[in-house]
Amino acid sequence: MWDWESVTAVVTGTILISASVVSAGHALLNKRDPRSQLGWVVLCGFVLGFGPFFYWLLGVNRIRTRARKWQEAGRFDVDPMLENVDTALFDVQPARRDNMGALLHLSSAVTGRPLIGGNKVTPLHNGEQAYPAMIDAIAAAKSSVNLCTYIFETDDITGRFVEALRAAGERGVVVRVLVDAIGERYARRPRLSRQLRGAKNVTVGRFLPLTLSLRGLRVNLRNHRKILTVDGATGFTGGMNIGGRHMVEAEGNKKPTIDIHFRIDGPGVGFLDEAFFTDWQFTTGDDGGWSGFPGIHAQGTALCRGITDGPNEDFEKLQWILIGALSAAREHVRIMTPYFIPNRELLGALTSAALRGVSVEIIMPRHNNLPFVAWATNAMLWEMLQRQVRFYLRPGHFSHSKLFMVDDYYINIGSANLDPRSLRLNFEFNVEIFDSSLGDDLRRHFEAVRDQSHLLTLDEMDNRSFLVRLRDSTAKIFSPYL
Secondary structure, three states, X not given: OOOHHHHHHHHHHHHHHHHHHHHHXXXXXXXXXXXXXXXXXXXXXXXXXXXXXXXHHHHOOOOOOOHHHHHHOOOOOOOHHHHOOHHHHOOOOHHHHHHHHHHHHHHHHHHOOOOEEEEEEEEEEHHHHHHHHHHHHHHOOOOEEEEEEOOEOOOHHHHHHHHHHHHHHHOOOEEEEEEEOOHHHHOOOOOHHHHOOOOOOEXXXXXXXXXXXXXXXXXXXXXXXXEEEEOOOEEEEEOOOEOHHHOOOOOOOOOOEEOEEEEEEOOOHHHHHHHHHHHHHHHHOOOOOOOOOOOOOOOOOEEEEEEEEOOOOOOOHHHHHHHHHHHHOOOEEEEEOOOEOOOHHHHHHHHHHHHOOOEEEEEEEOOOOOHHHHHHHHHHHXXXXXXXXXXXXXXXXXXXXXXXXXXXXXXXXEOOOEOXXXXXXXXXXXXXXXXXXXXXXXXXXXXXXXXXXXXXXXXHHHOOOHHHHHHHHHHHHOHHHO
């Protein structure tokens, strides 16, 4: 005779086992990385209840947005004169033409977006240059302001942004502000959404706020993009959040953070708006009436293509493009990154370039704001140092700068770091640029920083103490989750 406790135990056990089997089967069918497959199958199979819970909380990354539908609807149609870049791009040495032509084909196939000419791209160093330019652009807005950021701090600098956004709304400008719901919590109260509450013509969206719904449980998938567009003609993007810490020269700044941002003028701003409205529609249900690339006249010589990357994509677009660019390199690869934890594919592409005789130089901050990331990085460096990849440690303040250049002609900028979180989990936005003039400018900046930095040697890595090497190797195990 079955008692109530026995029935409850059988039913509970059946549910837990079924959940484990279903979750393990889902991981087996949908995870592309064998290591990820094995890890989740083992967790779901041997940790009943908790294994499936954490798998569906952290392991299922698929989020659908409207980007693909917009491509099919023709919203990426542009002026054929701006899209026909063969003459402008290939008026260079034959060797470079062949290499870059292969990269162009790869990027076009991976992103499904055209390469658009007629842009002017201006580097902006630190908050001292970036924030006044952004605030002035908002102040001059006539029809629309679209702002997306990961972190929006609460301080005097962000107060100026809030005032500019409010004033634009009062003038009748349509202002949309999108902030990541987790990133917003880095700020002190009152946070951005509260500061702009009630502002005329200003709408604020919070990306994936934590709720008990299936969407709200996706705590591991964050919007890391940094985008500002004004009237569809002027845009700003890069890796810089909005906050006083980026005012490096300000007195009383206890955590100065060096960074570089970029202003884009020209038809390529349409890529920034497309990325913004994809996230805006996902967050608010409103596509903002975005109708595609506006008829913006050419402003410069830079050729641009937007790259949206995230867990809603079929594959890691940005990683494929970076690997393609490394394969096309013939002379120089110059990289700045705050966090460097490459997977085996990217590590192989970097070392392969170095072994071909390409000069590969990577600048990282000497003092990292995330020690665990720095430890995991240390565990990987010796392998690359053996193969002639050169690493430089930038002294002084923490550097959050992100820059990827090949042969001083191809530049890749944006919000993504060279780590698993950026390349697999976060929603990121980058822009690839072909422009020799911008390349020369950024090369000079890179060389100036490099000349002040410390060249790391293989002996230094070999001479780490046993405990330090053990610490670094332990951190490396957790590198996919840092």
